[in-house]
Amino acid sequence: MTPTLSTVFVSEVVGTAMLLLLGGGVVANNILPKNKGNGTGFLMVNFGWGLAVFAGAIVSARSGAHMNPAVTLGIAASDLVAGKSIDGTRILVYICAQMIGAFIGAVLCWLAYRKQFDLAEDPALKLGVFSTGPEDRDYFWNTVTEVIGTFVLVFVVLGAGLLGTAENPAVNLGWLNYLGVALLIVGIGASLGGPTGYAINPARDLGPRIAHAILPIKGKGSSDWAYSWVPVVGPIIGGVLAGLTASALLS
Known part of the structure; x- marks a missing residue:
């Protein structure tokens, strides 16, 4: 049964908030001072x-657990290729909920690590908990990296969705299917995350970046708005490209 818009909104807010609380938390644990996990490295972040x-x-299973505008738009693109109708209002609700959830999750992460944020002297470390940044700033190639990483994410997710069919129900593992997505995220980070920190999700980067700009973080410095469009535009392009090609190549 198709979830109502209110169900979609609440589910995506809750799921994306959980995503950013724990995702931002592992970064904070790794890079901020006075943490048990300080210096555990990028693989631990993955x-x-x-x-x-x-x-x-x-x-957020009730809404399909998108938690990512690139996933939402990729699914819409795939449906469009398949000749299905597209509900613009539903897409907008998904994306708005994801942005709000990401903002909330970032705020909760900041509260959990408030003391460590105050102790950190480097503004770049503080922003790094909230948003991604490139190791070598080249807007074109940084965008290309985000396009490719997000394409892999959405393409594989759509491919996995084709496995749970009536003809082959044994592969449907219920909530354990999400474990495959988790491992995919680890794999993308380990393989493609080095150049940009792999946002692969516009809400994951923009929502927390807004939180960083608003919150009273001691010595926080700039929110780096000059780079902020890369982890938004790149993932959207990658997600849509994956949706447009998945139906043709995977069905």
């Missing part, structure tokens, strides 16, 4: 984000 997606997906 696993933390994967498990954050797993937890967020479980609590």
Whole structure:
């Protein structure tokens, strides 16, 4: 049964907030001072984000656990290719809820690590908990990286959705299916996350970046709005491209 718009809104807010609380939390634990996990490295961040997606997906299952405008738009693009009708209002509700949830999750993460934020002296570390940034700033190639990473995410997610069919029901593992998405996030981070920190999700980056700009964070510095469009535009392009090609290549 198709979920109501109110169900979609609440579910996506809750799931995306959980995603950003745990995802931002593993970054904070890794890079902020006076933390048990300080310096545990980028691979730990990859696993933390994967498990954050797993937890967020479980609590947002009623809406399909999109938690990502690129996923929402990718599914819409796939439906369009398949000749299905597109509900613009529903898409807008998904994306608005994801942005709000991401903002809330970032605020909760800041509260959990408030003391560590105050102790950190480097403004870049503080922004790094909220949003991604490139290791080598080249807007074109940074965007290309985000396009490719997000394409992999949405393409594989859509491919996995084709597995749970009436003809082959054994592959449908219920909520454990989300574990596959979690491992996919780890894999994308380990393989493609180095250049940009792999946002692969406009809400994941923009919502917390707005929170960073608004919150009274001690010595926070700039929110780096000059880069902010890259983790929005790149994932949207990648998600839509994946949706347009998935039906042709995977069905």
